[in-house]
Amino acid sequence: MRDTVITTETIADPKSHYGDAKASTRHFITQRLTGAINIAFLLLLLFVVVRLAGQDRADVVGLLGNWFIGIPFAALIAIAAIHMRNGMRDTLEDYLAGSMYRLAMLLNTLFCLAIALLGAGAVLKIVFWG
Amino acid sequence: MSVRARPTSPHLQIYRWTVTMAMSIIHRATGIANYGGMALLAIWLVAAAIGQDALTQVNYIYGSWFGQLVLFGFTWSLVHHMCGGLRHFVWDFAVMMEPGQREKMAWATLGASVVITLLIWTVFVWMA
Numbered sequence: 497m498r499d500t501v502i503t504t505e506t507i508a509d510p511k512s513h514y515g516d517a518k519a520s521t522r523h524f525i526t527q528r529l530t531g532a533i534n535i536a537f538l539l540l541l542l543f544v545v546v547r548l549a550g551q552d553r554a555d556v557v558g559l560l561g562n563w564f565i566g567i568p569f570a571a572l573i574a575i576a577a578i579h580m581r582n583g584m585r586d587t588l589e590d591y592l593a594g595s596m597y598r599l600a601m602l603l604n605t606l607f608c609l610a611i612a613l614l615g616a617g618a619v620l621k622i623v624f625w626g
Numbered sequence: 627m628s629v630r631a632r633p634t635s636p637h638l639q640i641y642r643w644t645v646t647m648a649m650s651i652i653h654r655a656t657g658i659a660n661y662g663g664m665a666l667l668a669i670w671l672v673a674a675a676i677g678q679d680a681l682t683q684v685n686y687i688y689g690s691w692f693g694q695l696v697l698f699g700f701t702w703s704l705v706h707h708m709c710g711g712l713r714h715f716v717w718d719f720a721v722m723m724e725p726g727q728r729e730k731m732a733w734a735t736l737g738a739s740v741v742i743t744l745l746i747w748t749v750f751v752w753m754a
Contacts, residue, residue, distance in 0.1 A: 552678060552682075
């Protein structure tokens with residue numbers, strides 16, 4: 497199944513159920529939803545970076561330490577990571593297949609997980625422990 | 627999570643460049659750039675969480691001319707990808723797809739991203 501060669505007949509035939517209908521629809525909706533939320537992320541990111549770029553740790557804790565800034569910021573970083581993983585999936589699907597795709601997708605998941613855990617984790621650390 | 631082998635794209639060289647094609651490619655390219663760029667944000671936040679010494683080092687690197695150049699590019703990349711995403715939201719309503727309209731919207735995406743990026747850096751960095 498996984499490494500089946502796709503011919504033009506397979507693609508042209510609707511009965512072949514080429515691709516994963518459920519997962520693809522889910523990926524589409526996830527990407528639109530997280531993309532829309534990312535507009536809010538960029539606005540908050542702009543606010544945070546403008547206030548804190550080049551500033552000392554005390555200033556960072558002073559701003560991000562507010563739970564009403566830190567908690568949404570951490571959540572939005574995690575949502576951005578979902579958008580990153582989903583978007584990179586689109587790219588990987590276009591150029592890779594089979595075991596190479598699965599390997600690349602594993603690395604993709606690990607990278608996005610690292611961004612979410614480190615980025616959001618660092619913010620939450622500042623919120624709860626200063 | 628597995629996908630079956632997909633048909634691969636034909637060579638890019640045989641096509642005449644169009645603005646919609648360029649914006650499609652740039653949307654993907656900026657998406658990949660943002661993917662990597664998010665590591666810069668994570669590094670900065672982790673350094674701030676660790677301590678003043680780590681943050682001072684990151685601030686020194688990000689504040690250097692090369693760091694600022696990368697951050698300027700990252701700003702444009704983020705803004706352009708957002709504008710491209712907004713264009714996709716418009717298309718989701720099955721409008722602005724006709725010849726002329728889509729090219730206009732593609733140029734608008736590029737124009738808006740450049741103007742917004744320059745505005746952000748002018749107001750918050752160069753004039754601040």
